[in-house]
Amino acid sequence: MRPTGRLHLGHYTGALENWIEQQNLLQPDGSRAYETCFLIADYHNLTTSLDTGSIYENTIDMLVDWLAAGVDPEKSPVFRQSQVKEHAELFLIFAMLITTARLERNPTLKEQVRDLNMDSLVYGHLGYPVLQAADILLYKGNVVPVGEDQIPHVEITREIARKFNSQYQHPVIGDVFPEPAPKITKFSRLVGLDGKAKMSKSLGNTILLSDTPEETWAKMRNAVTDTQKVRRNDPGRPEVCLVYSYHQKFSKPEELSSIEQGCRSGALGCVDCKKMCAANISGELAPMLEKRRYYEARPDLVRQILHDGETKARRIAQATMTEVRQAMHLGEPAA
Numbered sequence: 001m002r003p004t005g006r007l008h009l010g011h012y013t014g015a016l017e018n019w020i021e022q023q024n025l026l027q028p029d030g031s032r033a034y035e036t037c038f039l040i041a042d043y044h045n046l047t048t049s050l051d052t053g054s055i056y057e058n059t060i061d062m063l064v065d066w067l068a069a070g071v072d073p074e075k076s077p078v079f080r081q082s083q084v085k086e087h088a089e090l091f092l093i094f095a096m097l098i099t100t101a102r103l104e105r106n107p108t109l110k111e112q113v114r115d116l117n118m119d120s121l122v123y124g125h126l127g128y129p130v131l132q133a134a135d136i137l138l139y140k141g142n143v144v145p146v147g148e149d150q151i152p153h154v155e156i157t158r159e160i161a162r163k164f165n166s167q168y169q170h171p172v173i174g175d176v177f178p179e180p181a182p183k184i185t186k187f188s189r190l191v192g193l194d195g196k197a198k199m200s201k202s203l204g205n206t207i208l209l210s211d212t213p214e215e216t217w218a219k220m221r222n223a224v225t226d227t228q229k230v231r232r233n234d235p236g237r238p239e240v241c242l243v244y245s246y247h248q249k250f251s252k253p254e255e256l257s258s259i260e261q262g263c264r265s266g267a268l269g270c271v272d273c274k275k276m277c278a279a280n281i282s283g284e285l286a287p288m289l290e291k292r293r294y295y296e297a298r299p300d301l302v303r304q305i306l307h308d309g310e311t312k313a314r315r316i317a318q319a320t321m322t323e324v325r326q327a328m329h330l331g332e333p334a335a
Helices: 009-024 055-069 086-097 100-104 107-115 128-137 148-167 213-220 242-250 253-265 270-296 299-328
Strands: 038-040 078-080 143-146 181-184
Touching: 009 055, 009 143, 038 055, 055 078, 055 270, 055 299, 078 299, 086 128, 086 148, 086 299, 100 148, 107 128, 107 148, 128 148, 143 148, 148 181, 213 270, 242 253, 242 270, 253 270, 270 299
Parallel strands: 038 078, 143 181
Antiparallel strands: none
8 A cells, every 4th residue: 555644444445454354364274375465655655746755654654554454563564665675676677578558558547647637647657567566576476455446457467477487587496476366355445425436535535444433423424325315204225325335334234124225215314324324334443443542652663563574575575586686697696
């Protein structure tokens, strides 16, 4: 994730929840199904903004949200891209293996240019998925948890891995890189409270993971609902109601049937529906708020977690780059 500060429900449902599930997934024999690494993509921030004045504070805020949500630094090293120099080194090599025409065909890039109303494109933004490929392959990643909008980037990573492996073979291990597969999040990123776009702090349509129950209710009461349900007794259409989509994620399955029936019949008013939804969201966030307060009170611990993760990441990255240089005959030959 790019370090833009405190996270919101969209980050949680679209990515973070899936990360934690993968981190904790066990095989039948009780061993971990995945070795997980979580990257703070601070270089990627530069593709859309050169302002780095608050990047450290935003990094810590985001990391605290990760920890509060369940990222376990004993299982999953957490680290900043900028503090592991091998990211930039592998990016440089990978940039030689892909054409600009291929990068310009990237549909995710086209959507970003449109959504951000960009008049011109910097080289770093065009090469965003190449740096992302380095982020993944530096750790020999073979499974990448992403939303559907990031699948084209994973495909570019696979192409770069194939290109490198076909061009360069390590004299001992053969292929240096795996071809990673995307693992799609089970629940897509939530639409914002305004009903117009995905949750985004810049649009002011979010519920933060750090919001109190009072703050969550204050935001939820302004959420858009079915435009045809004007008065309490008017029949509603839950399938087009933003608040009902939140219920589908945060309310208990046994509650959904009565909520849907109450909406359709008009027996359930929008205010009561929103109160129930806000309470269920706050119930899910309550353990995170408690853990967030724990880490906020221990800033030295958070910094140590970050530094320890970066030490672990450097060891992995340095080993990978040794193999890359040996395969490319750059420096000393393999033993």
